[in-house]
Amino acid sequence: MELHSSYIVSFKIRGLQSLLVLLLSLPNAFAASASSQGINFSLRAFDGNSIKFQGDAAVSSDFIQLTKANQDQNLNASGGWATYREPMRLWDKATGNVADFTTHFTFVINSLGKPIFADGLAFFLVPEGSQLPINSFGGGLALVDPARDPSNASTWFVAIEFDTFYNINNSTIVVDPNCSQGAHVGIDLNNLNSTVYRCVDWFKDKIMSGGRINATITYNSSTQNLSVLMIDADATGTNINSSAIYDIVDLTKYLPEWVTFGFSAATGVYFELHTIRAWELSSNVQVMAGKRSNLRLLSILILLILVPAFIWLRHCSREKEDYPAIEQDDPAIDEEFEQVSVPKKFSYKDLVAATNNFATERLLGEGSFGRVYKGHLTSPNVDVAIKKIKPGASQGIKEFTTEVKTISLLRHKNLVQLIGWCHQKKELLLIYKFMSNGSLDSHLFKQGTFLRWENRYKIVQGIASALFYLHEECEQCVVHRDIKSSNIMLDDNFNAKVGDFGLARLVDHAKELPTTVLAGTRGYLAPEYIYNGKASKESDVYSFGVVLLEIACGRNVLEPRAGEGRAWLVGWVWELYGAGRLLDAADSKLGTDFDEQQLGCLMVVGLWCAHPDHTARPSIQEALNVLNFTAPPPTLPPKLPVLGHQPPLSAFATSSFFSSRAASTSGIEMSTFTTASVQSSHSASSPLLPNAG
Numbered sequence: 001m002e003l004h005s006s007y008i009v010s011f012k013i014r015g016l017q018s019l020l021v022l023l024l025s026l027p028n029a030f031a032a033s034a035s036s037q038g039i040n041f042s043l044r045a046f047d048g049n050s051i052k053f054q055g056d057a058a059v060s061s062d063f064i065q066l067t068k069a070n071q072d073q074n075l076n077a078s079g080g081w082a083t084y085r086e087p088m089r090l091w092d093k094a095t096g097n098v099a100d101f102t103t104h105f106t107f108v109i110n111s112l113g114k115p116i117f118a119d120g121l122a123f124f125l126v127p128e129g130s131q132l133p134i135n136s137f138g139g140g141l142a143l144v145d146p147a148r149d150p151s152n153a154s155t156w157f158v159a160i161e162f163d164t165f166y167n168i169n170n171s172t173i174v175v176d177p178n179c180s181q182g183a184h185v186g187i188d189l190n191n192l193n194s195t196v197y198r199c200v201d202w203f204k205d206k207i208m209s210g211g212r213i214n215a216t217i218t219y220n221s222s223t224q225n226l227s228v229l230m231i232d233a234d235a236t237g238t239n240i241n242s243s244a245i246y247d248i249v250d251l252t253k254y255l256p257e258w259v260t261f262g263f264s265a266a267t268g269v270y271f272e273l274h275t276i277r278a279w280e281l282s283s284n285v286q287v288m289a290g291k292r293s294n295l296r297l298l299s300i301l302i303l304l305i306l307v308p309a310f311i312w313l314r315h316c317s318r319e320k321e322d323y324p325a326i327e328q329d330d331p332a333i334d335e336e337f338e339q340v341s342v343p344k345k346f347s348y349k350d351l352v353a354a355t356n357n358f359a360t361e362r363l364l365g366e367g368s369f370g371r372v373y374k375g376h377l378t379s380p381n382v383d384v385a386i387k388k389i390k391p392g393a394s395q396g397i398k399e400f401t402t403e404v405k406t407i408s409l410l411r412h413k414n415l416v417q418l419i420g421w422c423h424q425k426k427e428l429l430l431i432y433k434f435m436s437n438g439s440l441d442s443h444l445f446k447q448g449t450f451l452r453w454e455n456r457y458k459i460v461q462g463i464a465s466a467l468f469y470l471h472e473e474c475e476q477c478v479v480h481r482d483i484k485s486s487n488i489m490l491d492d493n494f495n496a497k498v499g500d501f502g503l504a505r506l507v508d509h510a511k512e513l514p515t516t517v518l519a520g521t522r523g524y525l526a527p528e529y530i531y532n533g534k535a536s537k538e539s540d541v542y543s544f545g546v547v548l549l550e551i552a553c554g555r556n557v558l559e560p561r562a563g564e565g566r567a568w569l570v571g572w573v574w575e576l577y578g579a580g581r582l583l584d585a586a587d588s589k590l591g592t593d594f595d596e597q598q599l600g601c602l603m604v605v606g607l608w609c610a611h612p613d614h615t616a617r618p619s620i621q622e623a624l625n626v627l628n629f630t631a632p633p634p635t636l637p638p639k640l641p642v643l644g645h646q647p648p649l650s651a652f653a654t655s656s657f658f659s660s661r662a663a664s665t666s667g668i669e670m671s672t673f674t675t676a677s678v679q680s681s682h683s684a685s686s687p688l689l690p691n692a693g
Contacts, residue, residue: 083262138268462496545609554587
């Protein structure tokens with residue numbers, strides 16, 4: 001029996017794919033020879049054998065002293081480094097693996113009672129063998145010389161700063177955040193203008209009294225989460241001061257494979273003492289054992305396979321010239337879509353005609369995934385929005401097929417309708433029904449736009465209805481994983497349509513999703529998802545809560561505010577809730593044109609859904625009942641609740657490094673960004689508000 005020529009070409013291509021799979025699997029064949037590499041120490045006494053010192057740093061048996069102890073005004077400018085005796089393997093180029101690490105330490109910054117002091121202390125990682133920079137005292141925190149060339153990779157660093165002074169008008173080094181007390185904690189990536197920071201008012205009192213502070217810094221390589229927690233080590237009882245921040249950081253972009261790590265501190269015009277009282281650290285990374293001999297053997301095997309593979313590839317490409325349909329279409333995608341009932345497949349020619357060859361004037365928007373164009377299809381006669389995914393975008397073939405297969409199973413009035421798809425001439429395109437009012441974020445955050453209150457509340461109910469359908473009414477639970485205001489589309493009548501299912505996952509109702517690579521959008525990600533990589537209905541509800549607060553406040557979840565850095569919306573609204581001033585957070589564009597009961601309900605439900613503890617969040621059904629006023633609103637705690645059962649706080653609870661009373665702290669604020677207070681602009685007479693105080 002003679003095979004059709006296209007099947008012959010397909011067969012050969014599949015053979016090549018199998019060969020490439022074999023090639024790509026070769027590194028795994030050497031995985032058995034991989035080994036774990038890391039550092040593990042716990043120091044409560046110090047000596048010159050364990051710690052290396054530079055500058056003014058010195059050691060006693062009880063502590064490390066990082067700056068001079070002399071208070072003479074002429075001797076105040078001081079700086080020093082104390083680093084561990086061995087470098088740390090931060091990542092492995094051969095395998096691409098990155099280390100997980102956790103460090104706990106107790107430090108004291110003491111002004112000896114003086115009300116004005118400077119400049120601060122930092123935990124840092126720098127390229128192996130780096131030296132204390134000259135002229136880096138004062139605001140340079142012994143890390144940055146004003147004459148430094150930031151393009152020189154040998155001077156790069158990642159640091160956690162515990163800054164005690166407000167430096168400004170010195171852009172060659174740093175411009176600090178405008179914190180009322182000057183003191184703050186921040187994450188620094190190759191410069192001292194922190195990418196993420198938090199003002200810490202209670203820090204100043206600790207410096208005046210010379211009190212101890214416990215700190216934990218954790219890096220999770222799978223989620224790229226760099227988190228910091230600082231806590232009052234001397235306090236007792238349940239109301240213990242603490243502050244925490246985190247950022248998503250790819251350390252391989254800033255640091256080489258091997259790093260020196262430790263502490264720096266500096267003073268300038270003003271005096272303070274900097275000491276480390278205890279320190280422990282553990283790190284671990286999987287590296288290839290016997291790397292040189294293994295790589296030599298691996299190189300030979302790859303060469304033996306690549307040469308015939310290249311010859312085969314050229315042979316197949318010549319045959320493909322006779323069968324252009326194979327060039328244009330990926331049969332694997334067609335076969336995958338044959339297993340489900342998917343929307344119509346369009347030809348690339350039809351989409352070119354619909355958009356006037358993707359003309360600039362048809363462009364609706366652009367993002368990291370690619371561009372969206374308005375088009376008109378003659379069959380069916382309908383206006384469409386065509387998402388043209390750019391090559392190499394984060395939304396690749398996997399997300400493309402996920403969206404087509406997932407949305408083809410869904411039927412709900414509050415979901416974006418996918419009309420069709422196209423994968424041809426190496427292009428990936430998705431065709432949706434056109435939404436004349438665009439995305440929700442364009443109405444909330446752009447200047448000169450206004451969204452009426454009646455439409456806002458209708459949008460909220462529509463989003464909730466769509467999520468209830470996805471979570472509870474589908475045959476399999478659909479976890480969206482990227483609920484945000486820019487993924488909510490609005491039709492002619494401002495009905496909400498949830499879209500973008502490229503990250504969605506289906507799971508049986510009785511099961512949970514396995515740990516996955518962190519996906520989604522910063523600010524909308526639930527804390528437990530960031531830390532353990534497990535998306536869930538609860539993490540979708542968290543994102544929904546953030547969107548509710550954006551709708552009510554007219555502010556983006558991470559909106560930059562003058563003099564405050566990026567203010568975290570959830571923390572800000574929760575502060576106003578606790579003060580009995582919840583309606584002060586209302587979007588100023590609304591004026592007085594809103595239903596006070598609906599607005600109060602919307603904000604309380606938003607906070608309820610964005611509760612840091614996933615077990616305390618409502619189901620989407622419970623949230624919808626309150627929004628529809630068929631159930632009473634919840635009573636929430638007046639302060640942002642504790643996350644004591646989740647990393648990195650659990651590291652405190654399980655570590656013998658800190659006292660048990662420190663592990664039982666409450667009132668810990670796990671917000672990523674600083675909160676801000678605002679002046680009252682609305683009356684706060686809603687029954688949904690707690691008593692002020």
